[in-house]
Amino acid sequence: EIVLTQSPATLSLSPGERATLSCRASQSVSSYLAWYQHRPGQGPRLLIYETSKRATDIPARFTGSGSGTDFTLTISSLEPEDFAVYYCQQRSNWPPFTFGPGTKVEIK
């Protein structure tokens, strides 16, 4: 089973600042990595798939990069609605599909 780790666990930033979230895989997942945003009381929302492809209606301030075992989600300028928990997920080696433990982006 591929294990994903995310850092930092919590990111405290102000609106307008840049957020950089990391995801590391225990073995190569090639480019088969996705990112999700999860706000309290809602279902998660797909942001990025295949490392860098934005899902439908996802704003351009969300950018994914990386390959192999190291990946990054960047939010160029935080909007109020971006404060949430972010998960990475791999589909390279399954079952099971696995998620990282999440990074909480909170208002500083």
Add this chain to the structure above:
Amino acid sequence: QVQLAESGGGVVQPGGSLRLSCTASGITFSSHGFHWVRQAPGKGLEWVAFIQYDGSNKYYVDSVKGRFTISRDNSKKTLYLQMNYLRAEDTAVYFCAKDGPLVATIYGVFEYWGLGTVVTVSS
């Protein structure tokens, strides 16, 4: 727009059973695979099960094999999760999610999600 709505959650005793449902709108239900994903209290997301568009292939996380069964009724545009022999560790919010965004036998990305239904296993 795509909407998924889960139902059927509740409080059940250890060893009991529950059947979750997920109804879909805004998509051609019979053309897509679907997943169940859960989130235990204070924890992250855990994939539970997948069913192919025609029900011919199903996959499960090891911890639910032999206890949970995923199924679908394409005529009713409804996905199910039959949960038997429930344990305290099955307590979670259960989400259904559409596989995508590319149409494939199984793509392995969770394109759209419902709001979830809460399952509590407790005596």
